[in-house]
Amino acid sequence: MPGIYIHIPFCRQKCRYCNFFSVATLGQKTDVVAALAMEIELQQYYLEGQTLGTIYFGGGTPSLLDKVEIASLLKAIYHHIPVVPDPEITLEANPDNITSDKLNQWKALGINRLSIGIQSFFDDDLKYLGRIHNGQQAADAIKMAQDAGFGNLSIDFIYGIPTLTEKHWETNLKMAFDLGIPHISAYALTVEEKTPLHLQIRQNILPAVDEQQSILHFKQMMEWMNRNGYQHYEISNFCLPGRYSRHNTSYWKREKYLGIGPSAHSFNLNSRQWNTANISNYLKAIDAGHLPFEREILTSDQQYNEYVMTSIRTMWGCSIQTVNDAFGQQYAEHLMEASGKYIADAMLDNRNGVLLLTNQGKLFADRIAADLFIV
Secondary structure (H helix, E strand, O other), X not given: OOEEEEEEOEOOOOOOOOOOOOEOXXXXXXXXXXXXXXXXXXXXXXXXXXXXXXXXEXXXXXXXXXXXXXXXXXXXXXXXXXXXXXXXXXXXXXHHHOOHHHHHHHHHHOOOEEEEEEEOOOHHHHHXXXXXXXHHHHHHHHHHHHHOOOOOEEEEEEEOOOOOOHHHHHHHHHHHHHOOOOEEEEEEOOOOOOOHHHHHHHOOOOOOOOXXXXXXXXXXXXXXXXXXXXXXXXXXXXXXXXXXXXXHHHHHOOOOEEEEOOOOEEEOOOEEEEEOOOHHHHHHHHHOOOOOEEEEEOOHHHHHXXXXXXXXXXXXXXXXXXHHHHHOHHHHHHHHHHHHHHXXXXXXXXXXXXXXXOHHHHOOHHHHHHHHOOO
């Protein structure tokens, strides 16, 4: 079922490692929110009348919006696009701007899932990443959300941080288990060019990321998650049974989605489009009644590659029959041939015609996917 993603491009402060589009000022927030509502109206036919199953406020820092701003965006969605009676409505939030009042407001607006950017419960790690909050605020934010009735919680962790010891990584995960968090996303720290982290590592101000440490953390995480009853349903995502993100799962299962806001991406199975990553250009275009995007029409090869890239990362796997039905026999034959060496090396399993990564294969997911592509 399709979903809609609303990109809120504002942060109080840019984190050192982040290369997502956002700005560390709230000066244009009112104008951008109005433009987002207008873009929803302009894009109301993109999904061709299909009903939305999920609404996702991402960023940036969506929790910086006030209740009136969030309400106006939800009103625009419900007015212009059909929505199921019980949609999953997710709001990304940072610990430093979660309060009891805000939590109650979000509940009243219909937000029923929070994704909290914890990253670590240890201050040394948070300082390395350039996060505003501290470890105590992270723990307090989770407890406040639970007390407010948010049972559908997800938290983000980052592993492979040079300051993050094996013991502290284990403690991070144990705290999440003890708090009963139903969904955990965990990402390896990557150093993107042109970020402050990249520059400070080059200048020897901060220690570099050690790939072997990241691999060790990933292996530990898979073991501890399994031991505590969490399903590894996507390379970076774990959940208690049945508690996966409905919104993100639609991406991995090749569903349509509409992206609203500067830099947001949309996908309708046949093409992909992305908005300008410039707030001034975005506002000018929307004010003139135009959609500020570029579009790529996907070839059959590209559509096949996208299916392989997303499906192979999940516990549902890459179906040879689906490839045959959607793209043709020649694609299915290519997939079977290209996967052979990885099956032989115990990096892929073929279970009744579905290709699944083994734990060893998960260490090389991107490489394996690329080798299954048609280029």
